[in-house]
Amino acid sequence: MNRIAPDLVAELKVKEERKAGLPELPLAKDEKVVMRFAPNPNGAATLGSARGIIVNSEYARMYGGKFILRFDDTDPLLKRPMLEAYDWYLEDCAWLDAEPDEVVVASERMDLYYEYAEALIKRGAAYVCFCPADVFKTYKEQKIPCPHRTVGDVENIESWKNMLKGVYEEKEAVLRIKTDMASEDPALRDWVAFRILKREHPRVGKKYVAWPTLDFESAIEDHLLGITHIIRGKDLLKSEKRQRFLYDHLGWKYPITMLWGKIKMQEFGKFSTSELRKRIERGEYEGWDDPRLPTLKALRRRGFLPETIRKFFISIGVTQTDIAVSMKNLYAENRKAVDALASRYFFVRNPKELKLKDGQSFVAKALKHPSRKEYRVIRTGNTVYISGDDFAKLNAGQRIRLKFLCDVDIESIEPLVAKVVETPAKDVPIIQWAPSEGIKVVVKKPDGIDKGIGEPLIASELGNVVQFERYGFVRIDSVLEKEVVAYFTH
RNA sequence: GCUCCGGUAGUGUAGCUCGGCCAAUCAUUUCGGCCUUUCGAGCCGAGGACUCGGGUUCAAAUCCCGACCGGAGCACCA
Incomplete structure (x- = not known):
């Protein structure tokens, strides 16, 4: 095959590769691709912004082109920019491995827009x-x-x-x-x-009173920056048609445009930056990184890996249909990456004290990760804590296994007392536990807060994503003297 | 109302440009099984879609027409 039709083989290969990434861009000959992501910094970047950042930067990377971050911040009234948000965008881009080659702030280039406005008036193409x-x-x-x-x-x-x-x-x-x-x-x-x-x-105070609309500002900038391809929301379809008049007046060539539909995360419903901002200011959320929010700051705090988010949006691609995707897809993708890294620990939510009869003190040697031979040592007195969820299912006379510790027979439920069994059996329900000297753990989740007790070593994982066995992945957010705060990943 | 865009499994997505290799890809979800001193982990398996009707053609997810459904714009918002 290769000998008879080498071109065909090569072509087939290209086709297969294409599947993995973004679809090809229509290209003019010898063109250097210049892409841009142009947010209004009136709040923190959300998952929707991430799509723009990732897809544009990925295209630039695919073609060895340029990725520009441009702040379209020319509405000081309805979509008033936030001073801090400019840096937040930069941080989020860096985090997503999408550092811009160039950063442009529209409000700092007002004189430029005025020049073009004047030129247009002189040509009879604009009027007051x-x-x-x-x-x-x-x-x-x-x-x-x-x-x-x-x-x-x-x-x-x-x-x-x-x-x-x-x-x-x-x-x-x-x-x-x-x-x-x-x-x-x-x-x-x-x-x-x-x-x-x-x-x-x-940013510029009261220096200007005449502000360009997005249509004007972005039209001028896209040309000046040499943008070759624009990807924008399909709600902006008319924008292109309007801007084309401007380009015709000035004799410019319009970039190639692609449209994409709205993306909505099923779990978060509709959210606009302005809406989020209002609620945060009202105190409904702790801040822009509240785990209940779909912001990148929040996802980062929860321990999502940036590669996960990149892969996720690249796989969604650029389609014109409005879509509602579930966070489950993102969780599944992230789980694959995080599972190999996360150390395992015990955490019990809504703890219940279990007294071990005939016991003095115990030492458990537990695996940090099922595929690695590293251990964590957990010491406990003759009581341990089990989770309220497991407790609710317990019956007297039942045998359970406290993982890595021992098997016990439940003797009574109220009070909760168990007898240690020497010879381990097969097919025993296995549960996690926390030692008598455990540390208080608070887990902040998108849907609420869990409180419980965990093994003390959790305190050594500050900043890391770990797995609380039979509970889920969390990122250890802060370690206080008597308490650990974790953010729930998934 | 006017102008425009889209419709592939529960959810995303590939295929559509250039009809055949499509009894339609991949992921996720769901269900079943297996494994294990964890799991919401892993492994194996199964289920599940071309919106409908007509046309063109030897051949239609793919081209054409119509219907239906969904979305967007018609701002001194982005």
Whole structure:
């Protein structure tokens, strides 16, 4: 086969490789791929942001191109940026192994946008419009130009300068891009490029009053940065159509665009950054890294591996359907990676004291990991703790095994007393336990808090992901003198 | 209402450009079994989908038409 048709063999191989990663990008010849992820830093990055970060950076990597992180932070009113969030994005990118080759902050490049705005006005491609929004809407619906559309450029420039100087109040004037007032699609008729917002911007303060809309700012930036491929939400489909008018006015070539549908995590339902922010400020959550939240900060704190999240989003790819994926998929992926690393420990939730008759003190030698010959030593007096869940299923006369310690026969339930058995039997239910001198453990989970007791060595695992046997994986978040706080992974 | 986009198992996803090798890939979930001094781990196995109708064709998940269902935009939000 190889001899007869080497090309065919090569082609087949390519096809197989493709399955593993992202689909190929449509490419112009000799083109250097430049991708961007352009969030508004009005909160911490969520799983949705992770998709953008990962897919864009992965494409850049696939083609030896460039990945740009651009902060589209030009709305100081409705989507007001958060000063801390800029750095958070940088941290999250680094964590996801997606460090940007370049970082651009739109609010620091306002003068650039003003230049292009002026150039467009001079070309007769944009005009200052004084129509109140509802008045313009009726013009738009009737497909007729508003009176300001035909004003000469000298007067237009003057109005524009006044806009910049703050002569007008909010909503008094906007700069519109000329498109086609007769366009079939009302969304495309003379859209707004700048509006007046006399608000303080967390980064540049009150320096500017005329702010570009996303459509304008991102159109200019995408060209200036040499973006070759844009992936954006399909709700922004119209954006492209609007921006194309601008590109035509300026004689620019529009990047290739791909659209993707909304992604929703079944467990979290709908969440918007603004909504999260409100709730956090209201104190409903402990912060942006509260384990109940779908933020990257929270997932990191819970001990998710960045590779897991990368693989997850690469496997989902770029499709236009709206999807609702379950965290279970992410858990399954993460479990594979984490299982090999995590040391095992005992933790019992809602502990119940079990008295061992005839016992003085015991020493258990327990495996740290089933596939490694490392041990942890657990000492206990003649009482141990078992979990409330196991206790609820216990009957007098039953034999159980305290893992790595001994087999016991339950003699009575109330009080809970057991007799140590010398010869171990087969097919005995095996449960975990905690020693009499155990340490208090609090586990913060997405769906609540568990309290219990664990073996003291847990305190030595600060920052690590470990497995609490028969419970789940957790990351040891903080170690206090008498208490350990763990975040539940899955 | 107008404009547009999409529909492959419970959930994601591959295949669609260029029809045949598709009785449709992979993962996850579910179910069954096995193993083990843990498990929500591991191993083995099973189940489960081309929205519907018509057309083109020797041949349709793939091309065409229609219906249905779902989603989006029509903002001085991103």
